[in-house]
Amino acid sequence: MRADARRNRQRILDVAGEAFTVDGTGVSLDEIxxxxxxxxxTVHRHFPTKEALLDxxxxDHLKRLHDTAAEAxxxxxxxxxxxxxLRHMIETAGPKQELTQVLTESGATTSEETAQAAAGLRAAFDALLCRAQQAGAVRGDLDAVAVQAVVAGAVAAVRHSARPDVGAVILECLRP
Known part of the structure; x- marks a missing residue:
């Protein structure tokens, strides 16, 4: 893909992510x-359907999370x-979870790109958790599934709480 086409694709993804988050998934491809x-x-060439753009x-969000985890x-x-x-995940997860839910409820299947991004994120997350457990900073009796459940609960709590620190409070249950 040419450099200008890559830039256009990324610009479309950035705008679409914000539009879907702020205005919902009813935003048309033409409006995006x-x-x-x-x-x-240009939008239709990159993303022939709204489901393809949502996916x-x-x-893109999963890849960015992977990059953040790899840096960590x-x-x-x-x-x-x-x-x-984990704090970064809590801060950025809410709107993207809703998009994932809409995509799933629409009956659309996720692409191989999304599946690979999710797998890469899982691997980086597992490595982060393992390192933290080996350092004694996280309870040893937890696995990645349990920690992800805690994060999901924190995301929901943040959405429904007036306390800005509720996510951090919930994360404290992971400490030994």
Whole structure:
């Protein structure tokens, strides 16, 4: 893909992610094209359906989370790295969870790109958790599924609470 086409695709993904988050999934592809400053044909060439665009937005979010997790794996302090990553997940997960739910409820299947992004994120997350447990910063009796459940609960709590620190409070249950 040419550099300008890659930039246009990323611009469309960024605009679509924000539009779907703020305005819901009823935003048309043509409106996304207008907001992205590209022609409707450019959007339709990259994403022939709204479901394809939703899937790509989710995949892009998962790739960004993977990049953040991979960066956290290079940190000196494993516990701080994991908890920082978990806070980042809580801060960014809410709207993307809703998009994933809409995509699933529409009956659309996720693409191979999204499946690969999810697998990469799981692997990086598992490595972060393992490092933090080996350092004694996280309870040893927890696995990735349990920690993901805690994060999902924290995301829901943040959405419904007036306390800005409720996510951090919930994460404390992971400490030994």
């Amino acid at each position: 094209a207008r907001r992205a400053g590209v022609g409707a044909g 790509a937005v989710v995949a 794996l290079t940190a000196q302090e494993p516990g701080a790295a994991l908890f920082g990553f």
